[in-house]
Amino acid sequence: MHPLAHPLVSRRAEALRGAVTAPGDKSISHRALMFGGLAIGETAIHGLLEGEDVLNTAKAMRAYGAAVRRDEDGVWRVSGVGVGGLAEPEDMLDLGNSGTGARLLMGLAAGHPITSFFTGDASLRRRPMARVMKPLGDMGARFVSREGGRLPLAVTGARHPLPLDYTLPVASAQVKSAILLAGLTAPGETIVVEPEPTRDHSERMLRHFGATVRVEDRADGTRAVTLTGQPELAAATVRVPGDPSSAAFPAVAALLVPGSEVRIANVGANPLRFGLFETLLEMGADIALENRREEAGEPVVDLLVRAGGLKGVVVPPRRAPSMIDEYPILAMAAACAEGPTVMEGLAELRVKESDRLGAVARGLAACGVEVEEGPDRLVVHGKGRPPLGGAMIAANLDHRIAMAFAVLGMVSEKPVSIDDGEPIATSFPGFVPMMNRLGADIAEEPA
Structure with a gap:
């Protein structure tokens, strides 16, 4: 841990309740x-x-x-x-x-x-x-x-x-x-x-x-x-929809924490970015897509997410481009699902902000979850119940790793610590206070 790190600890939460808007895409x-x-x-x-x-x-x-x-x-x-x-x-x-x-x-x-x-x-x-x-x-x-x-x-x-x-x-x-x-x-x-x-x-x-x-x-x-080529571009008004990659974290948290009901407004629903929600629905998630509309050429919806049991699925490799940033948080859902979730075509995860595939596999194993890691695949063997938790996760300067394991800590038996929450600000400023308003228990710890 570097001396300027901002460690976080995420503890088991009560039911999450409320309405939020995801930060802009x-x-x-x-x-x-x-x-x-x-x-x-x-x-x-x-x-x-x-x-x-x-x-x-x-x-x-x-x-x-x-x-x-x-x-x-x-x-x-x-x-x-x-x-x-x-x-x-x-x-x-x-x-x-x-x-x-x-x-x-x-x-x-x-x-x-x-x-x-x-x-x-x-x-x-x-x-x-x-x-x-x-x-x-x-x-x-x-x-x-x-x-x-x-x-x-x-x-x-x-x-x-x-x-x-x-x-x-x-x-x-x-x-x-x-x-x-x-x-x-x-x-x-x-x-x-x-x-x-x-x-x-x-x-x-x-x-x-x-x-x-x-x-x-x-x-x-x-x-x-x-x-x-060589067009003349003319100024235009842009209304940025909420980022589905960011909406994924409160959505999965609401699915996993018993008794939760969370509404997430203004989420971008571009079909080439919506693979995570497709997958969650296949796993049995209770997610309602409401108020469909279009803004600046992009489809937008509101999500109503309720807690419930999930089952493991095989995620087709062709879906990877539409959810490449969401595999870390999907893996947290898979850790709590009943049965194995198979994710393939993940080579791109090796060269993101960190080696996300390796970081997710190591972190889940440290939290007591059975995983199989290959060069471009991950299999998470869920037991249909919250994992043990209790680990310190190395975020490797990666905002999505930090947020994904913060979500796992909300449902695991023992608290999950993240060595540095500072990178979260690159994509989701205000993540911790927003989650805590919904009912999470995430706190910054002394380095």
């Missing part, structure tokens, strides 16, 4: 700032996630010349510079813990004839960037990086970006989005072919700002996304 918040920064006019963003990851993207867009401010009423306003109009940053861009921010901004920078320097925290500096550098290099950008394509790195964008027809070797919304962002300044059409569909926030928001984007599902099961 992180993926949509990043993109709203970036596309607003490329649009002509002033974009108003309502409900922006004000976590550290997104605030670092806001700082980066200011460094690129966009005017970004927050009004007293919480609305963010971005005055853009137009496609191709980015200024060269005077200083290093520090993206903190955000892989999304780093990879998407690398795509943005690759299409402009300027040099940008990127860095991040210890976790981000360990994560691979080569899969973004390869296609962006094919479009004319040049990179200098640490061994293995790791941050810190420099990118000098192309003076005359080339349109690209690129098939992703592995499904990745971040790589797809980086290519589309670079393709905005290229003439003609840039095409990205996905082996399976990934979250489509970039495509939806590009259309919202006035770009032409076509999506074609091909007979071989792949999906082709085609962007017409």
Whole structure:
């Protein structure tokens, strides 16, 4: 444990009750700032996630010349510079813990004839960037990086970006989005072919700002996304829905803590992000989807979640892209379910903010849960009752690991401790007080 750590301990909770709103969707918040920064006019963003990851993207867009401010009423306003109009940053861009921010901004920078320097925290500096550098290099950008394509790195964008027809070797919304962002300044059409569909926030928001984007599902099961380059993007109002990845934590807590009933308002229900809730419903979860609507091209619902028994299921690998960030919290639900839950196609979890697959397996085992871990799979053998708990969990600077095990502590027989809760602020500022208002017992402990 490092000396500035903020340990948390989560104890068994009474029934959770109340209504909450999930913080704004992180993926949509990043993109709203970036596309607003490329649009002509002033974009108003309502409900922006004000976590550290997104605030670092806001700082980066200011460094690129966009005017970004927050009004007293919480609305963010971005005055853009137009496609191709980015200024060269005077200083290093520090993206903190955000892989999304780093990879998407690398795509943005690759299409402009300027040099940008990127860095991040210890976790981000360990994560691979080569899969973004390869296609962006094919479009004319040049990179200098640490061994293995790791941050810190420099990118000098192309003076005359080339349109690209690129098939992703592995499904990745971040790589797809980086290519589309670079393709905005290229003439003609840039095409990205996905082996399976990934979250489509970039495509939806590009259309919202006035770009032409076509999506074609091909007979071989792949999906082709085609962007017409050099559009003029026009400022647009964006209302950011609640992040389903964040809503997952109070939702699973409400399912597991006996007697709970929690309403979670304004949750993004994009079908390419909703795999966790599909899976929970298959496990027998009592979740009602209410008040369906659409905002800024994104479907939105309210969730009413009641506690009840869950049964183990086999989660199909093809669902992984729609819930890749939610496997840690699904594993907590699986630990309390009746029977084994089999999760496959999880290789991507090895290169997130931490090796999430390894962290979940080690943490559950330490809490008395029987698990099987493979290179890209996890099997959790639930006994239909709360696990023993009682462990100290190493969060490894990973917000989702910290929050997932805080939820497990709400239902386990013995308290669960997390060595550092500080990273939670990157995606879910206010997580601990919000959960405690519902009836959780999570406290910060002296380091």
